[in-house]
Structures are given as structure tokens and as C-alpha cells.
Amino acid sequence: MFRLDKDNPTLRLIVRYMVLTLIALIFVTPILFMMMSSLKPDQQLLADTSSIRAFLPIGDISFDNYKAAFERAPIGMFMLNSLLVTGVTVVLGLLVCSMAGFSFVFLNWRGKSIAFSIILATLIVPFETIAIPMLLMVSKLPWLGLDGFSWGWLNSYRVQIIPFIADGLTIFLFAQYFKDLPKELIEASRIEGCSWWQVYWRVVMPLSGPIIATAAILKFLAMYNQYLWPIMVTQQEQYRPVLVGLQYFFQLNTAWGEVMAYLTIITVPVLAFYLALQRAFIASIASTGVKG
Amino acid sequence: MKITKNLALTLLSAGALGSAFVSTCAFAKTDLSLWYHGAGNKVEAKVINQIVNDFNRSQSDWNVVLESFPQGSYNDSVVAAALANNLPDILDVDGPVMPNWAWAGYLRPLLIDKNKIADFLPGVKGYWDGKLYSIGLWDSAVAMVTRRSTLNEVGARIPTIDSPWTEEEFNGVLKKLKATGKYDYPLDLGMAESGEWFPYAFSPFLQSFGGDLIDRSTYKTAEGTLNGPEAIAFGEWWQSLFVNGYAPGNSQDPADHETGLLEGKYAMQWYGNWAALKTLNKFGDDALFLPAPDFGHGPKIGAASWQFGVSAASKHPQGASDFIEFALQDKYLAAFSDSLGVIPPTQSAATLTTNYRQGGALSVFYVLSKAQALVRPVTPGYIVEAKVFEKALADIADGADVADTLDSAADEINADIEKNRGYSR
Numbered sequence A: 001m002f003r004l005d006k007d008n009p010t011l012r013l014i015v016r017y018m019v020l021t022l023i024a025l026i027f028v029t030p031i032l033f034m035m036m037s038s039l040k041p042d043q044q045l046l047a048d049t050s051s052i053r054a055f056l057p058i059g060d061i062s063f064d065n066y067k068a069a070f071e072r073a074p075i076g077m078f079m080l081n082s083l084l085v086t087g088v089t090v091v092l093g094l095l096v097c098s099m100a101g102f103s104f105v106f107l108n109w110r111g112k113s114i115a116f117s118i119i120l121a122t123l124i125v126p127f128e129t130i131a132i133p134m135l136l137m138v139s140k141l142p143w144l145g146l147d148g149f150s151w152g153w154l155n156s157y158r159v160q161i162i163p164f165i166a167d168g169l170t171i172f173l174f175a176q177y178f179k180d181l182p183k184e185l186i187e188a189s190r191i192e193g194c195s196w197w198q199v200y201w202r203v204v205m206p207l208s209g210p211i212i213a214t215a216a217i218l219k220f221l222a223m224y225n226q227y228l229w230p231i232m233v234t235q236q237e238q239y240r241p242v243l244v245g246l247q248y249f250f251q252l253n254t255a256w257g258e259v260m261a262y263l264t265i266i267t268v269p270v271l272a273f274y275l276a277l278q279r280a281f282i283a284s285i286a287s288t289g290v291k292g
Numbered sequence B: 001m002k003i004t005k006n007l008a009l010t011l012l013s014a015g016a017l018g019s020a021f022v023s024t025c026a027f028a029k030t031d032l033s034l035w036y037h038g039a040g041n042k043v044e045a046k047v048i049n050q051i052v053n054d055f056n057r058s059q060s061d062w063n064v065v066l067e068s069f070p071q072g073s074y075n076d077s078v079v080a081a082a083l084a085n086n087l088p089d090i091l092d093v094d095g096p097v098m099p100n101w102a103w104a105g106y107l108r109p110l111l112i113d114k115n116k117i118a119d120f121l122p123g124v125k126g127y128w129d130g131k132l133y134s135i136g137l138w139d140s141a142v143a144m145v146t147r148r149s150t151l152n153e154v155g156a157r158i159p160t161i162d163s164p165w166t167e168e169e170f171n172g173v174l175k176k177l178k179a180t181g182k183y184d185y186p187l188d189l190g191m192a193e194s195g196e197w198f199p200y201a202f203s204p205f206l207q208s209f210g211g212d213l214i215d216r217s218t219y220k221t222a223e224g225t226l227n228g229p230e231a232i233a234f235g236e237w238w239q240s241l242f243v244n245g246y247a248p249g250n251s252q253d254p255a256d257h258e259t260g261l262l263e264g265k266y267a268m269q270w271y272g273n274w275a276a277l278k279t280l281n282k283f284g285d286d287a288l289f290l291p292a293p294d295f296g297h298g299p300k301i302g303a304a305s306w307q308f309g310v311s312a313a314s315k316h317p318q319g320a321s322d323f324i325e326f327a328l329q330d331k332y333l334a335a336f337s338d339s340l341g342v343i344p345p346t347q348s349a350a351t352l353t354t355n356y357r358q359g360g361a362l363s364v365f366y367v368l369s370k371a372q373a374l375v376r377p378v379t380p381g382y383i384v385e386a387k388v389f390e391k392a393l394a395d396i397a398d399g400a401d402v403a404d405t406l407d408s409a410a411d412e413i414n415a416d417i418e419k420n421r422g423y424s425r
Helices: A009-037 A042-048 A064-072 A075-106 A112-124 A127-138 A158-164 A168-179 A183-191 A196-207 A209-224 A228-233 A242-249 A256-288 B002-027 B042-058 B071-083 B095-103 B148-153 B167-180 B197-209 B229-243 B254-263 B273-286 B317-327 B330-340 B363-372 B382-397 B402-419
Strands: A142-145 A148-151 B030-036 B062-068 B090-094 B125-128 B131-136 B142-147 B185-188 B266-272 B287-290 B301-303 B306-311 B373-375
Touching (some): A009 A256, A042 A256, A075 A158, A075 A168, A075 A209, A075 A256, A127 A228, A127 B071, A183 A196, A196 A209, A209 A256, A228 A242, B030 B317, B042 B062, B090 B317, B095 B131, B142 B363, B148 B273, B167 B229
Parallel strands (some): B030 B062, B030 B090, B185 B266
Antiparallel strands (some): B090 B306, B131 B306, B142 B287
């Protein structure tokens, strides 16, 4: 029998674990439902939704939905497109936004405060409000590529990448993080003869693991989940990303098992990326000790 | 000697190149881009690809290049392409949306021989402003789906096209079915669906009561049609379905909508021909596809599905129209019908199909389409009217005051018409 006072460590531990388990269940059950449903035929899937069976691999289990999903849509191509667009945008975005953040925090230049305020203001502008002006703009922009000079960026990877490399939130996150770095470290580097580029690349960035991981995760999710912009700018199947591909599965009679199989497949990179960076995030904090 | 040899070689090369150029020109075809909403539907893709391939082989002027889009994002893609001046030559358009796209300048009238579509069901002909802008290769219809044994059990008369249920009879059937206690609900209206389903499936009830989304004589106001006495009578009847527990409301589980009738949770279902085959497979001869009830102004069902049109941006409208005319052959209409279960638009195509030929399992839908179909309001403002109507019906189902809700809906539609200067060209 446990004593019900607040000093009982065993009871506190049990309560803590119960709360944590409950929270974990809230997050895990939708994913579990998706994965289990992807293994069931539609009739069973729909019948199971109202019971605990929805979360269990029981009944008529098979990988038929996965096979059918691959037959219905070019999933590999959609995945490749999304990973390419997301990967390039994240890498370039981290570079550009961190440099912008560095400039706002450590360099002195005329109009810095106004420029930073304008960038902050972009955080409250929903993308939907600027989508059409952006569409009109990119449809008329010039491009010099391997196949020569052309007008208009529609139906390309660049139209899905370049407009999203720099964004207000990532710049803001980097700037806020850089503000908390020890000023003495920067000053010492300058006194030792480092150029601003060297300060940025050799001093500041190695100390910025946590914010790089955080910004990467946020940007990855935003890019991987792109839907509105791709349907506006990619009329050719060869450039479509995964979320537009999801629409391939919604017909008059929706094949829910295939939908769940497709969702399971496209969720894997997100989970993998998050888990990979989660480790980097923790390791970065442990190794730098700056934020302690 | 060497110079002569080189000259001869040069002339030979030039001759060969010239010949190749002429030969290439002789076989050069002009590309026509075609956008289609069926990405992800393998069966549909097979038929449309067959038509494209047959057309490309049948003549030497045009080469149609197909690009398929997923249906859920198709309209957004087209509107975005129109803004970016990037429309294709040929595109398909949902029937009720066509007037908006024609009004917005996305479409141009078709250049096809009208005699070739004289026998087509009225619902598949996309006329607006007196001009033919689009033509469908199939139509769809809804019916009251149930089982003969279900109706016999409560002693209900089985209605026919000539003698559909009256409002009183229909309500009586619902009451009796409810009283059996065997079903979660007597009727599944498909409230789990959203979007175009509401105006497509439910505005015919309103029209049968004598109301409408808009005054079709002018298309300038919804006052009196969407909030007049007939519309209010419809709204009160609509609300009674949910108050009396005859139909599941807005929170209906989509899974129940998919399987409820088949599993015996619902006694009847108001649903379309595209889902009819699974009902037939489950119930066989016991399955019934009944006409819409007559609420006083004749039984009505919706009409007009996806149709083909030519973009206003096309530099080759004749070639684009030629392709559409080519696609109107009975064999293709029948192929779509057999593959997708849709209704062929001509009797001659119907006779080629498995399900819609005389005595075919789904032939009743062709008859229903011919006898009861009423296209949704043929106006550019329809796309707003549809959304306003959907919200009003959902609110009324949730218990909102009928008169107030329909008044607000009519005001909203009128405000949109005014904002767009009457949708005049």
C-alpha cells in the first residue's frame, strides 16, 4: 500500500509514468491506427474503426494495400521529388537563414532594425495570401539552365525550392539563438584575427547545433507537407510531391486501405529525419554546453 | 579532283538532310495538351489513354498529349494555370463549374457538329449563354437504394418512375422503418460526404418542393427561391429528418456511410450509380434503385458530371474540338460506362454496355437520368451558391432556424452576384 502523500517517491514515479504513458498513447495511436489499417482490406478496416481492433494486427492481414498503392501511383517518384525538394531547401535554407541571422546579430549596417522588423512581420502573413502574387511572379521569371534560356519557372524543381529557401521564422530562430551566444567568444575571435566569415563558419555555427537541428526539423516538415504551392505550379506529374500524390487515392469509392498504406510509406522519411536529428540535437547540447 | 569529291559529298549530305527535313515535316503533328482529372484511377486511365492513342493514330495533324491530375486538386490546378496563362488546349470540367470557367474566360465554345450530340442526355451537354462549351462522355444519377424485402416488411408500396412516392408516403415509410427498431437510422443521406455532394444530391429535393438555389429566369437573385415558402417547407422537412432520428446528421461516421446499408445499419440510402454495383453484388435481386420522391413539383435528381471543353488559350481550337468529337463515339462512351459504372449518354451506347443495356442491372439509372434529371443552376455564380447551400443545409441539420438560415443564404448569394456585377460578360 502506497502512502498518498507528495513525498512518496514511488507514487510520484507511478503517476509520472502514467501521465507520460497517456501522452505517448495520444501521439502513438493515430500512427498505430494508420499502420494497422494499411494491412487490412477495406471492409474489415471500416468495420474495425469502432473498436480496439483498429489498433491491432488481427483479422485478414496482408501487404495487398501496399502493392495496390504502388500500382495506383508512382510513389517512388513522388517520394524522390519530395525528398529532393525538401533536402535542397533545408540545406540551402539553413545556410542562408543562419547567415542572415548572423548578420542581424553581429554586423552593423544601416537599416538593420527596419529590415529585421520587416522579416518579423512576414511571420504573420499567411502563405495563402501571397500565393497568387507569387504564382504570377514565378510564371514570368527568366531562367538559364542546361537547356538554355527560358521564361517561366512552372513545372520545375526550382519553383518549389527557391521561393522557400529564406523564411522569416528560421531567420528569427537563428537570430534569437545567436543573441544568447557569449559575446566574449566573438570578440576574442575577432581579436585573434578571424574574418567575419571565419567567425560565422568556425565559431558560431559549430556552437549552433541545437538551433540547426530545430530549424531543420521545422523546415523539413513545412517543405515535406507542401500541398497548395505544388498544385499551383506543377502541372506535370514528374514534379509532383507526396502530398499531391495522396489525392491519387481519393476517388468516388475511396480505397481506404491504400490511403493508409500510402500514408505509412510517406511518413517513414519524416519519422526517420526527426529521430536522426533528435539524436544530433541532444548530442549538440551535451557537447557544447553553451545553453546550460 | 579532291574539290569535286568534297563538293559531291557536300551535295549528297545536303540532299540527305533536306530529304530528312521534308520527311520530318510531312509527319510532323501539332501537339495538343489535354488535362484530365482521373490520375490514380487505373481503369479510367486505360480508357482515356485508348481514346488518345486511337485519335493520334487516326489522323496526321494532331498529337494529343495527356496529363492527368488527381481529382481533389484538379480545379485549383486549372485556376492557377489560368492565372499563370498556362492552360492546356483541352481540359475536362465538372458540369456545374463550366459556366464559371466560361464566364472567367478559361473556355471557348466547342467547334463540333451539334447533330452528333442530338441524342445525348440533356445533362451532359454543357450549354451556357446559348453556346455549347462542354460535352460529357457520361452522366451520373442518384436513386433511393434499398431492398425489396425491407419495404415489404413494413408494407410499403414500391414506387415507380410514373408513380413515385409522395412526400406523405415517403415520410410514412421512414416512420414505419424507424418503428421497426431494426436500424440505426431508416435513411442514409450521405451527410459524411461534403462539398459538391450537398447541392448535387440535395438541391433536387428543394427543387421538388418548388424552390431553387437561384431564380433561373434571371440568375440575378436567390430572393424568393431559396427563402420563399416552398424553400422553407423544404428546410423544415429537411430538419425533421434529423429531429425525428430518420437520418444520421453532420457527424455521420464515413465508415457507416460506406457500409451502413450493406451491413443493415440503414434501411435506405440516397446514393449514386457509381456505388450501385456493390449493392447489387451484396443483395442481388433484392436490391432496389428507386426514383426520387415527388415533393409537389415533380421528382428531381441531379445531372451533369465531368465534361470536355476547349481552353480559350488554345491556339488550335479546331484540333481540340476534333479530339472531343472523336471521343464521342459510342464505343468509348460504352467503355467508360463498363469501366467506371457511369451512365452512357446515348441509348445507342447504352446498348453496348453490360449494365445499362435494356434489362441490364443498372439500366434503371439511365431511365432515371432521362426522366428526372435537372442540371444544377447554369450560372457562373453556381460555385458560390453551392458552398452557401451546403453550409445552410448543414446548419439546418444541426438545428438552426430554417427561415433565418435560408434568408442569410439568399442574402449571401445575392451579395456575391452583386459583387460580380451580375456575372455579366
